[in-house]
Amino acid sequence: MKSIELAAFLGGLVLCSAAAASTELAQAKQCMQCHKVKEAFAGPSFHEIAQARKGQRDAMTKMVVTIRRGSNATGGPHWGAATMPDMKERPEVSQAEARTLAKWILKQ
Numbered sequence: 001m002k003s004i005e006l007a008a009f010l011g012g013l014v015l016c017s018a019a020a021a022s023t024e025l026a027q028a029k030q031c032m033q034c035h036k037v038k039e040a041f042a043g044p045s046f047h048e049i050a051q052a053r054k055g056q057r058d059a060m061t062k063m064v065v066t067i068r069r070g071s072n073a074t075g076g077p078h079w080g081a082a083t084m085p086d087m088k089e090r091p092e093v094s095q096a097e098a099r100t101l102a103k104w105i106l107k108q
């Protein structure tokens with residue numbers, strides 16, 4: 001294998017494992033009890049969220065706050081009547097984990 005091919009291959013592996021790790025994180029933090037990637041469920045789909053938030057300057061900050069403190073913390077609900085609860089009702093999410101999840105959601 002030429003080195004450029006090898007680099008592309010390894011790059012692909014890293015991207016794949018990062019995406020898989022984020023999916024696992026979302027499952028471990030019980031995000032998937034209310035969200036699906038492509039379809040609306042109890043909460044908006046991650047794809048819809050990405051479409052709405054992409055390109056907004058404060059998207060990351062707002063999403064991280066919502067992920068950690070629930071949608072009331074950002075003046076929500078923004079999507080419907082349902083609010084996303086804060087961490088008292090779900091597993092704790094650190095600031096770093098919330099950033100990882102927000103970045104992953106923006107790519108859906």
Ligand code: HEC
Pocket residue numbers: 026029030031032033034035042043044049053062063066067071076077078079080081082083084085090093101102105
């Ligand atoms: C109990 C159900 C529930 C759980 C668990 C939950 N969510 Fe939510 N989430 C919602 C609902 C409902 C909304 C819509 C709130 C609104 O209208 O603002 C929402 C909104 C969001 C938003 C904000 C969308 C925007 O307007 O910017 C993000 C991001 C998000 N959720 C990510 C997550 C992540 C990541 C997790 C896991 C750590 C998670 N959610 C767990 C129900 C949930």
